[in-house]
Amino acid sequence: MRDVAVIGIGMTSFGELWETPLRSLWAEAALAALDNAGIDSVDLVTIGCMSSGLFTGQEHLASLLADELGMAGVPATRVESACASGGLAVRAGFAEVASGLCDTVLVTGVEKMTDVDGADATYALGTAADAEWEGFHGVTFPGLYAMLARIHMQKYGTTREQLARVAVKNHANGLLNPHAQYHLKVTVQDVVNSTLVADPLCLLDCSPVTDGAAALVLTTAERAREIAGDKPVVVITGSGMATDTVTLANRADLAELGAVKLAGERAYAMARRKPEDIHLVEVHDCFTIAEIMATEALGFFNPGFGGSAVEKGLTSLQGKIPVNTSGGLKSKGHPVGATGVAQVVEIVSQLRGEAGQRQVQGAKIGMAQNMGGSGGSSVVHILEVV
Amino acid sequence: MFSPARAWREYPQRYRLEAAKCTECSKILYPPRLVCPACGGRTFTPEILPREGKVVTFTVIRVPPAGFTEQTPLPLALVELANGVRLMVQIGDVENPETLEIGMPVRLEFRRISWDGEAGVIFYGHKAVRAGS
Ligand SMILES: [Zn+2]
Numbered sequence: 001m002r003d004v005a006v007i008g009i010g011m012t013s014f015g016e017l018w019e020t021p022l023r024s025l026w027a028e029a030a031l032a033a034l035d036n037a038g039i040d041s042v043d044l045v046t047i048g049c050m051s052s053g054l055f056t057g058q059e060h061l062a063s064l065l066a067d068e069l070g071m072a073g074v075p076a077t078r079v080e081s082a083c084a085s086g087g088l089a090v091r092a093g094f095a096e097v098a099s100g101l102c103d104t105v106l107v108t109g110v111e112k113m114t115d116v117d118g119a120d121a122t123y124a125l126g127t128a129a130d131a132e133w134e135g136f137h138g139v140t141f142p143g144l145y146a147m148l149a150r151i152h153m154q155k156y157g158t159t160r161e162q163l164a165r166v167a168v169k170n171h172a173n174g175l176l177n178p179h180a181q182y183h184l185k186v187t188v189q190d191v192v193n194s195t196l197v198a199d200p201l202c203l204l205d206c207s208p209v210t211d212g213a214a215a216l217v218l219t220t221a222e223r224a225r226e227i228a229g230d231k232p233v234v235v236i237t238g239s240g241m242a243t244d245t246v247t248l249a250n251r252a253d254l255a256e257l258g259a260v261k262l263a264g265e266r267a268y269a270m271a272r273r274k275p276e277d278i279h280l281v282e283v284h285d286c287f288t289i290a291e292i293m294a295t296e297a298l299g300f301f302n303p304g305f306g307g308s309a310v311e312k313g314l315t316s317l318q319g320k321i322p323v324n325t326s327g328g329l330k331s332k333g334h335p336v337g338a339t340g341v342a343q344v345v346e347i348v349s350q351l352r353g354e355a356g357q358r359q360v361q362g363a364k365i366g367m368a369q370n371m372g373g374s375g376g377s378s379v380v381h382i383l384e385v386v
Numbered sequence: 387m388f389s390p391a392r393a394w395r396e397y398p399q400r401y402r403l404e405a406a407k408c409t410e411c412s413k414i415l416y417p418p419r420l421v422c423p424a425c426g427g428r429t430f431t432p433e434i435l436p437r438e439g440k441v442v443t444f445t446v447i448r449v450p451p452a453g454f455t456e457q458t459p460l461p462l463a464l465v466e467l468a469n470g471v472r473l474m475v476q477i478g479d480v481e482n483p484e485t486l487e488i489g490m491p492v493r494l495e496f497r498r499i500s501w502d503g504e505a506g507v508i509f510y511g512h513k514a515v516r517a518g519s
Contacts, residue, residue, distance in 0.1 A: 123452040132396065133417065134474045136511070137499060138447060138454040139462050146445035147464055154443075154488055198445045199483065248464055249472040250423075254443065 008037025008217030086340025087370030087379030174327025240266025
């Protein structure tokens with residue numbers, strides 16, 4: 001396998017971008033990444049997008065978007081794994097460069113979610129659950145995570161306040177990210193007093209509905225060193241993916257995110273790293289409970305200690321392992337197909353030392369963890385400055 | 387999305403709680419599959435699910451998806467039946483959601499689940515109600 005480097009990053013601002021269609025969002029991020037890399041042609045485009053069909057009525061996205069950049073003729077592939085579609089697009093691009101099938105790949109993720117109303121958006125997201133045996137009964141994503149939260153609270157004594165502290169921390173980080181959807185300080189009281197969405201989760205426990213796109217340019221580490229000059233080169237040293245049962249009914253242990261654990265173990269093994277080596281991590285905090293469970297599954301804290309870790313500040317910007325320096329899905333926003341790519345954009349910014357006010361000093365090794373549905377899939381990448 | 391054809395082919399599971407028991411390892415699959423996820427077995431005998439069980443975890447949906455806007459708040463639970471099979475169901479006859487709890491004994495009852503979908507079909511299935519109520 002060849003070593004794979006990230007030589008370009010780009011993203012749109014995340015938010016309710018009423019004036020911008022899907023194709024323009026996507027092109028803005030793609031052009032930003034190509035310009036950042038200083039190149040104008042690639043061998044392949046990968047696109048992570050969960051449901052342009054339900055959100056905008058458009059499929060056949062890969063060709064449509066390649067053409068939008070004037071790249072008709074270039075191979076393009078759309079991949080889908082619900083909210084982990086972006087992470088899967090990164091992995092697809094990584095595999096192409098590592099294998100030698102392609103030398104340079106434009107990796108992208110996009111979701112345009114605000115062209116439908118709230119109930120239709122909730123329905124579209126809900127299709128990431130088992131439509132026949134969960135969705136049929138009216139369950140929503142906040143509902144599924146609420147059920148996981150209740151199990152975690154019962155088994156480990158995780159508290160309502162600990163959940164709220166995830167939102168407080170991520171909104172504090174989001175204040176420092178110009179691309180974030182929300183620049184809003186929230187308190188524990190704000191979170192627990194916000195509208196109930198699915199007991200025990202409130203509105204401020206949930207990531208928002210968001211429009212946005214993100215992009216990377218990947219190439220061989222060898223070529224990256226040639227064009228980097230005196231700039232640091234960021235290499236993807238580990239890539240892991242795993243599936244789990246989509247239905248919670250068939251899940252072996254509801255207090256653990258099995259796919260995250262397995263994907264993490266695979267990424268650690270490829271990178272020859274362990275949790276203590278990681279300087280910062282972007283995890284998939286679609287709901288506050290998800291961040292707590294993800295930090296446990298990735299081995300940063302023992303099972304049941306993710307909640308107290310947040311309370312003690314271990315995951316804050318100055319903590320032992322800063323989690324979601326970008327603001328996470330919670331504050332930065334969660335355009336589902338774009339999220340997994342945007343997480344890598346944040347890690348690369350940090351490893352390059354370009355993260356501004358939210359820079360983690362001395363960050364050399366970072367991780368990005370993306371997740372689909374209620375944990376039915378997960379993709380984990382480890383990136384390092386070499 | 388929930389068309390008449392789809393409703394019709396799911397009658398055995400939704401109306402009669404028909405499951406499949408693996409002849410190799412005795413695992414009960416609901417809904418039935420072509421291969422047993424536990425042992426890889428491919429032969430099954432029909433099995434009807436018991437109606438008694440307990441709540442493994444639950445929530446109350448306050449922000450519903452399309453198709454359920456008339457049914458909020460909507461209590462939902464993951465229920466484990468007496469034979470170990472778990473399934474996602476609505477909880478019926480809940481007057482006060484505060485009284486719901488993990489471990490609560492429930493019984494499955496045949497009820498209307500949703501209606502007035504795009505095809506105008508009324509969907510029936512089973513809901514869990516507090517046992518003894
Ligand atoms: Zn079997």
